[in-house]
Amino acid sequence: MTRVVVADDNPVVRAGLTALLDGRGGTRVVAEAADGGEAYEAALLHRPDVVLLDVRMPGVDGLAALPRLVRVAPVMMLTYSGEAETVREALRLGARGYLVHGEFTVEQLVGAVRDIGEGRGHFSVTAARALGDTAGAGGVVSPATSPSVMTRSISLNPNEEASRMQLDVGQSSAGARRQTPLLRKGLGAHRLSRRETEVMELIAVGMSNQQIAAACFISEKTVKNHINRIFAKLHSNSRTQAVATWLGTRAERGVAG
Numbered sequence: 722m723t724r725v726v727v728a729d730d731n732p733v734v735r736a737g738l739t740a741l742l743d744g745r746g747g748t749r750v751v752a753e754a755a756d757g758g759e760a761y762e763a764a765l766l767h768r769p770d771v772v773l774l775d776v777r778m779p780g781v782d783g784l785a786a787l788p789r790l791v792r793v794a795p796v797m798m799l800t801y802s803g804e805a806e807t808v809r810e811a812l813r814l815g816a817r818g819y820l821v822h823g824e825f826t827v828e829q830l831v832g833a834v835r836d837i838g839e840g841r842g843h844f845s846v847t848a849a850r851a852l853g854d855t856a857g858a859g860g861v862v863s864p865a866t867s868p869s870v871m872t873r874s875i876s877l878n879p880n881e882e883a884s885r886m887q888l889d890v891g892q893s894s895a896g897a898r899r900q901t902p903l904l905r906k907g908l909g910a911h912r913l914s915r916r917e918t919e920v921m922e923l924i925a926v927g928m929s930n931q932q933i934a935a936a937c938f939i940s941e942k943t944v945k946n947h948i949n950r951i952f953a954k955l956h957s958n959s960r961t962q963a964v965a966t967w968l969g970t971r972a973e974r975g976v977a978g
Contacts, residue, residue, distance in 0.1 A: 723838045724769040726752045726794070728760035728786075730778040737936020738773065738799075740926055741919070746831040757786025764793040770838040771795050776802040776811070784810060791815035797837045799830075808851035818843035819851075822938040827919050913954055920947045925964050 727738045727750055735753045743750045752763035757774070758781040764772055772794050776783040783798060784807070790796050797818035798811050808819050817837050820830065824845035833843040844852065913921060916937070923933045930948070934941045948960075957963040 723748045723771060723835055724751045724767065725749065725834060726754060726760060726763045726767060726769045726772045728754040728757065728763075728772060728778070728783070729775040729799070730755050730780075731775075731935070733932055733935040734775075737923075737928070737932060740923060740928065741827050741936055742831065742834065745827075746835065748831055748834055755780070757781035757783055757790070761786055761789050761793070764790055769794050771797060771834050773797055773799040773834070774816075776800040776807060784814060787811065787814040787816060795837050795840075797833065797843065803847035803851075805851035808848045812852075817841075819848035820845045821847040826915065827937070828915070913951060917947050917951050917954070920944060921951055921963070921967055924948070924951075924960055925967055 723746075725742060725748055727735050727742070729735050729738070732755075735755075739750045739753060742748045751767045751769055754760040754763050756778040760772055760774060761781075763769075772790055774783045774786065774790065774796050776798060777800070783800070787796060791814070795817045796815065797820065798808075798816050799820050799822070801822050803821040811819055817840075818833060820833060820843070824847060825833065836843045919937060920933055923936055928936065930941050930944045934944045937944070952958065952963055955963045955966045957966055
């Protein structure tokens, strides 16, 4: 069981991440936090295997909290902030990984959490490119955590380094991820795509389109498009009918979703 603390100032993002991670692939969210200070207190209390930490938060932001947090638990940055300088500073302060929203699937996120908990670094495309830029400038990236976490000089060509890290992300995620029963069901009998399955799972727990968009880091318009395709594949006219079909039960005709 990988125990996780989720720290983000947006309550919808926190709720979405918790809904997506909790119970999936042996992951359990033990606490949520609205800033770096709360994240530190939660880490002291729960001693998690991984802390997912946003960069920009009111109060104590992620970078300010990092030096203390990394003494308690491994930290992976999970943020919309993909500036190269921010990525490098986070690694310098001890972060073991860096994911930028919109650059990973839910399954890849689960795999990344497991990787960080097991002492492996994990980076999405933008973060990998930031490390490649460091190499091109003759810099060295050496996180201030244990030697098992990418403590090496970046000496490859920037494009080669970014490609290599992207490959590492995909391979480690593929090796670590496990499909939930609902995911297998979606990919099987109902023939939903992986993204449609993720959206359907969130519909089933009662999330609105806005909440699903925040949880999956996509636009509400994209959520609506996914839902229209889901309804067609499940032969449903409402959320209620779709959930009933998804869960293997029968919905009463005429019930509004």
